[in-house]
Amino acid sequence: MDPKTVGSVVKYGRWRFGMTKRAMGHSLVYSQLYPFKGLQNYTSGIVHHVRLTGLKPNTFYLYQCGDPSIPAMSDVHYFRTMPASGPRSYPGRIAIIGDLGLTYNTTSTIDHLMSNHPNLVLLIGDASYANLYLTNGTGADCYSCAFSDTPIHETYQPRWDYWGRFMQPLVSKVPLMMIEGNHEIEEQIEKKTFAAYSARFAFPSEESGSSSTFYYSFNAGGIHFVMLGGYTDYNKSGDQYQWLKKDLAKVDRKVTPWLVATWHPPWYSTYTAHYREAECMRVAMEDLLYKYGVDIVFNGHVHAYERSNRVYNYNLDPCGPVHITIGDGGNREKMAITHADEPGNCPKPSTTLDKFMGGFCAFNFTSGPASGKFCWDRQPDYSAYRESSFGHGILEVKNETHALWTWYRNQDAYGTTGDVVYIVRQPDRCPVEPDVIN
Numbered sequence: 001m002d003p004k005t006v007g008s009v010v011k012y013g014r015w016r017f018g019m020t021k022r023a024m025g026h027s028l029v030y031s032q033l034y035p036f037k038g039l040q041n042y043t044s045g046i047v048h049h050v051r052l053t054g055l056k057p058n059t060f061y062l063y064q065c066g067d068p069s070i071p072a073m074s075d076v077h078y079f080r081t082m083p084a085s086g087p088r089s090y091p092g093r094i095a096i097i098g099d100l101g102l103t104y105n106t107t108s109t110i111d112h113l114m115s116n117h118p119n120l121v122l123l124i125g126d127a128s129y130a131n132l133y134l135t136n137g138t139g140a141d142c143y144s145c146a147f148s149d150t151p152i153h154e155t156y157q158p159r160w161d162y163w164g165r166f167m168q169p170l171v172s173k174v175p176l177m178m179i180e181g182n183h184e185i186e187e188q189i190e191k192k193t194f195a196a197y198s199a200r201f202a203f204p205s206e207e208s209g210s211s212s213t214f215y216y217s218f219n220a221g222g223i224h225f226v227m228l229g230g231y232t233d234y235n236k237s238g239d240q241y242q243w244l245k246k247d248l249a250k251v252d253r254k255v256t257p258w259l260v261a262t263w264h265p266p267w268y269s270t271y272t273a274h275y276r277e278a279e280c281m282r283v284a285m286e287d288l289l290y291k292y293g294v295d296i297v298f299n300g301h302v303h304a305y306e307r308s309n310r311v312y313n314y315n316l317d318p319c320g321p322v323h324i325t326i327g328d329g330g331n332r333e334k335m336a337i338t339h340a341d342e343p344g345n346c347p348k349p350s351t352t353l354d355k356f357m358g359g360f361c362a363f364n365f366t367s368g369p370a371s372g373k374f375c376w377d378r379q380p381d382y383s384a385y386r387e388s389s390f391g392h393g394i395l396e397v398k399n400e401t402h403a404l405w406t407w408y409r410n411q412d413a414y415g416t417t418g419d420v421v422y423i424v425r426q427p428d429r430c431p432v433e434p435d436v437i438n
């Protein structure tokens with residue numbers, strides 16, 4: 001299929017003035033190839049990318065996309081741009097979801113999420129779960145249980161199309177920013193990875209000085225978001241770390257007082273599932289995020305909800321970030337229920353290694369109440385609230401110091417809140433070190 005046979009055009013304009021402007025983009029197709037007998041290869045439909053520039057902040061735009069020369073144009077949609085950066089300017093409601101998938105639970109999550117009318121959506125990895133399917137479309141309920149005899153872990157790429165169609169009512173109206181999870185790795189021929197992820201989403205990598213789709217940053221009003229990759233090199237000598245150092249050094253907290261970081265596998269989850277799996281990443285990066293005063297961290301991966309107290313290096317610290325695990329979007333795998341601190345549920349350290357994360361760094365604690373042990377014997381002090389229910393979260397930054405975080409559970413009526421907390425910044429108590437600023 002030649003993507004050049006169809007134009008990539010977006011007609012757009014401000015709400016009151018009609019779609020008088022036109023932007024041209026580019027298109028591509030990607031393949032997912034498995035050169036083994038019995039496995040089906042896949043080539044995508046044409047994926048279009050069009051960049052609209054010069055948009056006014058906090059403004060409604062109408063748009064329609066397609067190729068007017070055929071003619072083949074979409075319905076007319078609308079969206080609202082983010083507010084300009086500044087300490088008194090914030091998107092109203094930012095929805096945070098992780099590990100979404102495409103199940104009955106996903107439907108309920110997105111239904112509840114849309115009832116909260118978000119202005120921006122962050123998807124913290126593991127979107128379609130196309131890799132829980134064989135190339136013939138047969139599904140499985142876990143990653144490892146149905147594919148043991150295939151030469152490479154298969155995927156069923158049409159799941160991405162189903163997922164895209166399912167998400168259209170939301171993402172045609174509301175900007176969505178995506179960061180990769182382990183289910184986006186999708187290895188294929190010649191160890192190629194992340195083909196669907198990199199082709200189907202748009203990333204402001206270039207704008208944020210990143211050379212990769214796996215990590216980038218952006219501003220939304222007075223919030224600077226850094227989106228980090230857990231499944232690419234995160235070590236101090238690597239490109240991501242070097243980029244992050246530069247990116248954080250450029251942040252002007254007078255313009256974007258809030259600093260929010262996201263990546264897929266959590267550092268401070270207390271569930272047995274994936275317990276301390278991302279420890280090498282924490283060891284490599286936590287100091288840097290702490291030095292620059294990251295306020296909130298959002299993660300997915302663990303299929304449950306958990307909110308930490310402010311924490312740094314496993315100790316309560318008023319200047320550490322609040323870590324929120326929100327991997328409860330509704331995926332097809334099991335929900336995480338057991339906690340590592342419950343009798344009999346502490347995993348053996350050697351079993352916590354994840355082959356996609358690289359390295360083993362999870363050793364027994366050397367200090368604190370769990371000193372000499374791998375797990376606490378009660379809910380750790382850094383774990384403020386945890387619950388195994390599907391849901392989504394909404395972040396509402398109110399001003400330079402106060403943000404309201406609300407977790408909504410799928411089993412509740414619209415608007416009924418689960419976990420609610422104000423996250424309060426204390427810039428006077430926790431100044432970013434002067435030597436870091438310079």
Ligand SMILES: [Fe+2]
Binds near residue numbers: 302
């Ligand atoms: Fe995951």
